[in-house]
Amino acid sequence: MISNNKQRSCLEETFSWVRDMHGVPQDAVHHAEGDVAVHTFMVLDCLTQLPAWQALPPQEQEILWASALLHDVEKRSTTVKEQDGSITAHGHARKGAITARQLLYRDIATPFDIRESIVALVRYHSMPLWLLEKPDPLKTLARVSMEVNTAWLAMLARADVLGRICGDAQDLLYRIDCFEEFCKEHDCWGKAMHFASAEAKWHFLTHEAAWPGYQPFDKPVAEVVMMSGLPGAGKDNYIKRHYKHWQVISLDAIREEMGISPVDKSGNGRVIQEAKERARALLRRKAGFVWNATNVTAQLRQQLTELFTTYKAHVTLVYVEVPYRYLHKQNTNREAVVPAAVIDKLVNKLEIPALWEAHAVIYAV
Incomplete structure (x- = not known):
């Protein structure tokens, strides 16, 4: 685990990357609650109040908790004020995943499976909000489901929405509900999408308009x-x-x-x-x-x-x-x-x- 003591003051004293969250601004339209530090600790509070989180085994609770603490860690390096006055942090999830891996590999020695679960949750924490707007949602879901537990991902996304003040919270929560139903429809809720063979998986992921159940006839040479x-x-x-x-x-x-x-x-x-x-x-x-x-x-x-x-x-x-x-x-x-x-x-x-x-x-x- 990242820390036995989960008090905010202890986390801020122990980790410079937690202290760095202070003063990092967020756009008031989407985050009227304040800076990244305020948002992050609101997310942690909301996560631990979710019945789904409370029902998890202790180790899985730790994975989700660490992911919530780290999910916006690289807004510190990606936040910019646009010409129209809005504040954006494009790429913070991808960069945050790399930072999370560095921290959990080099500084806080973490078992591989646990570390990579946290990294993937940080990388895709906003995916449930936008999946159905992707050019090919099913292929995107297939890839994501091979990297992260989709049920955990929805849980983190829900805490991320609940841990903010914004006018479109209900719409965002509805998007997460749709993500859950889409996962269940394609049998990858909490597990990776299944393929009949390695060749079937590869064909689906590398061919347009492919069907996940198709089994190619060509054999590797x-x-x-x-x-x-x-x-x-x-x-x-x-x-x-x-x-x-x-x-x-x-x-x-x-x-x-x-x-x-x-x-x-x-x-x-x-x-x-x-x-x-x-x-x-x-x-x-x-x-x-x-x-x-x-x-x-x-x-x-x-x-x-x-x-x-x-x-x-x-x-x-x-x-x-x-x-x-x-x-x-x-x-x-x-x-x-x-x-x-x-x-x-x-x-x-x-x-x-x-x-x-x-x-x-x-x-x-």
């Missing part, structure tokens, strides 16, 4: 394993244990072949291009392989997945993690040591692979 994880997390050891006889395309190995430093940005571009050429050569032969690199951002993983699936490969994404206190120690034991500053920079960018990012996702934590 190659198997690609994409590694993901911070330097020193143990990706090489995982490959030795589970893919000992596979061909491996390693960016570290190519970098060493070419004599390029890990901090040489232009050189790293050449390394990646060489790795992709080797991957294409194998895929043209319908040969499987392991792609071994950090791949810590969703955007980078998406680019690679698109490359591999163009050749009709089945992609398994393997994320490897060790506690932060071991990370730098294990890095120093590697043959190709990565500078500590580079590792911490990657920690700040880290996005854990979601279950929808590939045909299969394995968490080796």
Whole structure:
């Protein structure tokens, strides 16, 4: 848990990011109650008064409570006053999720599943209000349901609405009710949307006008394993244990072949291009392989997945993690040591692979 003492004064004394909420303005139309600090503690009060929250087991209560405390943590960095006088904080949920992960990985050591539940709740805390306005609500819901318990998400969204003063509260609560019914209609209330197979999931998520129940007839012609994880997390050891006889395309190995430093940005571009050429050569032969690199951002993983699936490969994404206190120690034991500053920079960018990012996702934590 973040803190045994949940008194506001203790939280503000203990955590600078809680103190930072003071004085961060909010638009009076949507948040007439005051600044982010006032709103956050109103949300916490409302959450703990919800019968649904009170019915949860203690650990699940802690997850929701921590998510409520953190849900607007990055309004401090994203709040701006627009030319028309309104106040906005675009992107605060996405940035807040990254901050929540950093805090719960580096500063407050938190078990992986609990940490990522909190991160996802922070990331999607306003999703129930806007889901049905998305271009493809069902695909969006499918992805969200693979990252977060949708029943918890609705609970947090409800507390977020109740913990503010605004003129459209009833409309917002109605939207949350609609979100709940939409989840139940598609059998993903409190659980991930179900698919008959990995290929069915991938087809639905990557094709327009696709139906979740469709089972594609085409079979993959190659198997690609994409590694993901911070330097020193143990990706090489995982490959030795589970893919000992596979061909491996390693960016570290190519970098060493070419004599390029890990901090040489232009050189790293050449390394990646060489790795992709080797991957294409194998895929043209319908040969499987392991792609071994950090791949810590969703955007980078998406680019690679698109490359591999163009050749009709089945992609398994393997994320490897060790506690932060071991990370730098294990890095120093590697043959190709990565500078500590580079590792911490990657920690700040880290996005854990979601279950929808590939045909299969394995968490080796």
